[in-house]
Amino acid sequence: MPQAQDRSRRIVFTGAAGGVGTMIRPLLSRLYPGLVLTDRVAPADLRADETFVPADLARADEVAAAVRGAHSIIHFGGHSVEGPWDAILQANIVGCCNLFEAARQAGVKRIVFASSNHAVGFYRRRKRIGTDVTVRPDSRYGVSKAFGEALGALYADKHGIAVTCLRIGNVGQRPLDVRRLSIWISPEDLVQLIRIGLEHPDVRYEILYGASDNAASWWDNSRAHKLGYRPTGRAEDHRAHAEAEQARIGPDPVGDLFQGGTFCSAEFTNDVRRAGP
Numbered sequence: 001m002p003q004a005q006d007r008s009r010r011i012v013f014t015g016a017a018g019g020v021g022t023m024i025r026p027l028l029s030r031l032y033p034g035l036v037l038t039d040r041v042a043p044a045d046l047r048a049d050e051t052f053v054p055a056d057l058a059r060a061d062e063v064a065a066a067v068r069g070a071h072s073i074i075h076f077g078g079h080s081v082e083g084p085w086d087a088i089l090q091a092n093i094v095g096c097c098n099l100f101e102a103a104r105q106a107g108v109k110r111i112v113f114a115s116s117n118h119a120v121g122f123y124r125r126r127k128r129i130g131t132d133v134t135v136r137p138d139s140r141y142g143v144s145k146a147f148g149e150a151l152g153a154l155y156a157d158k159h160g161i162a163v164t165c166l167r168i169g170n171v172g173q174r175p176l177d178v179r180r181l182s183i184w185i186s187p188e189d190l191v192q193l194i195r196i197g198l199e200h201p202d203v204r205y206e207i208l209y210g211a212s213d214n215a216a217s218w219w220d221n222s223r224a225h226k227l228g229y230r231p232t233g234r235a236e237d238h239r240a241h242a243e244a245e246q247a248r249i250g251p252d253p254v255g256d257l258f259q260g261g262t263f264c265s266a267e268f269t270n271d272v273r274r275a276g277p
Contacts, residue, residue, distance in 0.1 A: 011198065012036045012070045014057070014077030014099065015114070017043040020171050020190075021076050027191045028074070032198075038066040039077060057095025064102040072110040072198050075099055082139045082263060092144035100155045108161060112197035113152050115165040115207070117183055118142035121260020122276040123218070125182070130220040131167070131207040136276060138260030149207060156205035164197030166190075167219075168210030174238040178246040179261045182216045186233030196227050203227070218259055 013028060015021045016037035022044075029035050029047055037043055038055045046052055055062040057077050067073060077099070079091040096113075103111055121138025123129050135146040145167075152163035169183025170176065171190055189212045197203060208224040211217055212233030221229070235242075254265035254272055264275070 009071035010034070010036060010069050011072045011074065012038060012053075012067050013074045014038050014055075014066070015075070015080075016052075017041050018076060018080060020080070020114070020168075023171060023187045024191055024194075027187060028194070031191070031195065036066070036070070057098060058090040060098045060102065063095075063098040064105065067099070067102045067106050067108060070103070070106055070108050072112075073099070073103055073108055074112045074114075074194055074198070076114040078114075078144070079141065082141045082266065085140055088140045088144050092141070093147055096144070096148045096151055100151055100161075103161060104155060104159050110162045110198055110203070111152065111155070111164070112194050113148050113163060113165045115149050115167045116142065116145040117167050117169050117209075118260050118263050119145040119149065119167060121258060121263050123259050124257055124276055125218060125259055127277075128218055128220060131209065131223060134277070138258065138263040139266070142260065142263065153205050162197075162203045163205050164193075164203055165205075165207045166193050166197070166210045167207060171210070175235050175242045176245055177249055178242050181235045181239060181242050182214055182218050183211055183259070184214060184233070184235045184238075185210045185212045185231075189229075189231040189233050192229055192231065193224065196224070196229060200227050 011032050017039035033049045036051045038053045040056050042052045053066040055066040079087050118138050119135050119142050121142050122136035137143045137146050149165045152165050155161045156163040169185050170180045171185055175181045175184040209219040209221040213231040214235040252265050254268050255261040258264040
């Protein structure tokens, strides 16, 4: 596990009012008292030791104000699902540029970037992949996450910020369908990975998969394990629920072939034999 560090250092958490942010914020706040939260709207039930700074990621001046004085950033802000190009551009591409550049100017030492499995969604489910594969995004959203990983590498190599990119699967208390038996991660396990990014002394630039201990996993997450990751969530414990929910959903002739699921089948006009590696 990561080495103990001074947790009084200022840590900024973007996207704190979002769905995943709301799930993991109580866990992070207990680990890192004095957490600085930022989003376009304030999260509910602020703790006495939490500070909220409103910021729109597309506005460079607001982002700079939010990260001023920060030692580390947990970057979960942005557009979290597929959307039109302009929405993705402003929140996930312009916003990501603003965040990394503001971090550089503020002297930030570490950034944990919430990437996504959708950066590699067009790999087929029968193929087990590591973190070193060529990105194959399944959506405009996936493209923006691949961009964020590349931007993180630039700022790690050029400016010395320790960057950890987490290709997150699906976060929740249990997998929602059969696909998610392969990509599910519990909130507690996601916080473990964030801790590695914030605290591990060997981090320079890393891509890790955000997945729990899933027997059906499509991903080789050995690098995360080398850095001390010990997931406690087990997707198989929820298989009966996932299979019951899958029966309600029904088949998807395109999405069922690929790791990205419905992100692959949405707007799909290709021949499936020509899609993916």
